[in-house]
Amino acid sequence: MSIPAFTPPILMLDLAAQHAPLRAELDAALRQCLDESAFIQGPAVAEFVQELSQYLGGPHVVPCANGTDALQLALMSLRLPQGSEVLVPAFTYVATLEAAALLGLVPVPVDVLPTTFGLDPHAVEAAITPRTGAIVAVHLFGQCADLESLRRLADHHNLALIEDNAQSLGATFTTSTGETWAAGTVGEVGTTSFFPSKNLGAMGDGGALFTHDSSRAELLRQLANHGQTRKYHHEHIGLNSRLDTLQAALLRVKLRHLEQWTAARQHIAARYDAAFAGIAGLLVPARDPRSTHVFHQYTVQLTDPTRRDVLQKHLAALGVPSVVYYPLPVHRQPAYHYLGYQAGQFPVAERLCQKVLSVPIHPTLAPEQVAFIGEAVRSFF
Template sequence: MPLSSPSPLPIQMLDLVAQHAPLQAALEAATHHTLAEAAFIQGPAVAEFAQELSAYLGGTHVIPCANGTDALQLALMSLRLPPGAEVIVPAFTYVATLEAAAVLGLRPVLVDVLPDTFTLDPAAVEAALTPATGAIVVVHLFGQCADLEALRDLADRRGVALIEDNAQALGAQFTASSGATWWAGTVGEVGTTSFFPSKNLGGFGDGGALFTTDAQRAATLRQLANHGQSRKYHHDHIGLNSRLDTLQAALLRVKLPHLPRWTAARQQVAAHYDAALATTPGVQLPARDARSTHVFHQYTIAVADVPGSREALQQYLAARGVPSVVYYPLPVHAQAAYAYLGYRAGQFPVAERLCRTVLSLPIHPTLTSEQVAYVAGVVKEWAHL
């Protein structure tokens, strides 16, 4: 369509109103049932949701908790690492990945990411391992798996734990060289996820969960998330008060059966973007690791590393009714809270370049092909100025 035309309907980064509209009756019924039942903490819906999400993920143990950051902290707590132990994390990530380690008195050790998929670089991880390393935290960024096979092998060879931050890739799968297919979040000692409303499976407030294939660790995690209790008023561990509310579980139960359909819709939107932007100069499209499916929590492009270029595109889009977001504008080692780690500018060139160049375009299950064509057209028009 001519770009002088108005944008086709309001374009949003995420349209939860439209996504929830067909489910409104079921969501209201779940809410009313929870209110009538009045078991707002650890009500039946929590265990039911855990069982249903477990079935979706091939039978792994699912331990609901209060949010994704708590999930990361609980995962690390379950490892019983000594104070000061090193935890390897990607330099390009949301701050919660570091925060969960730092708050426990562990030391985040940053490593750079790959320039194509933006996920943890296994070679950089291996170079950063020391006798003090207790865990590697891998982030499945923007919706696809990091190199799980290489990282699992490395963790096994070096005797360290692998934790998966799977807040952005619930439902993604990785195919190993053996032909085995692994669900993201089920390969490490513990996987974590978030049900923040903007996630692919989002709640109506905060929420999270942990995954593990180890029944004994699952039991420990359940205790850690509930004040360290083995039974009421009997505390075997120092834990957290981190429980998924019954109402959130009830609403998530309504949404979970629709996740595969929503994922397919996101993948279709991404394919339309790919086709429309394939030959756009100065724009790097999201790379795909052929071993992983991609559930497209975000569709993130990178523009040429020219000062002001990304900002100019973002302003151009906004002036034409297209929202966009930068995930993430400041590398974690440049955050004031983590200055004590002693990292310097230039130590993580890929992460630092990404923070200057990435831009996420609208993507959600109800985005129409007409809207995708309009967004892509605006990007192409800017690129040819």
């Protein structure tokens, strides 16, 4: 079956449409920044920090320049010896490893769960050695990794737990005892990114760290500001990593709409689930019943990996964009060949790189666009 291409074009992410209803609020925030002219550490930064902390249930929030800096600052705050091992998912964006490698730490890839893509706790436990200093859990595509198991492992082995929460801000995890944890607030440090494509995205770069430890929060603030304890007094080697006042002002506006956007993403995901139900050879995103899912991405899997690229071309011909997150597992990236891993060592991650495909999911997708994307996928099978 063939279907005509959809017009107007469907976008993987439509920031112009997302921003249009907020134009008056965004313009007012911009004008206030211009009037105050406090472009570095202006009032909007402290206000955004307070509001984001409240949204997450009260952790200390330390803003910084981007999500990669946030990961690096989180690891810097642990004061691990050079050469310490940091366990990371084999299926993730490369920044998770990059932050460790830049600090002279050793990123150690660990395989992931084939359904929810988070770290496999059994594989994590098997990878722990006397040199291990930290576990970095990545909450991929919008839902939490197995936070309860990973927190338990970290505590049992006296390791730090870092949460890379760049893709799952607003997700929660319910423990076996009924506690509800906000993603990014369970580890010694959580990190996030405000890259424009994120669920809460700036109009440029931005990031933040979360911790319940007031002493660590103060250290993170110092590390993000050249290691200063007070102006011109530098007790640590730090970074120049600040969230621009302008970005904080815009993020304050967008934070007020985040719950509404999350609900829209979840509604679209449910419609995709229904559209793709019963398609042999296609797996819809698995949900961990303990975690909510904020659907930064809607990522399907093809059981026959040889058909993934053909499906992508089929969709493109109909005007439906799609993206492979991620085409290479981290241990196969040329920059990390020095770690010495070989093809086949992380089979789940390697298979996922061949099988996954993400289709558009953003709050401004119109119902008829969602229906068209569903039919475009079904027509392939």
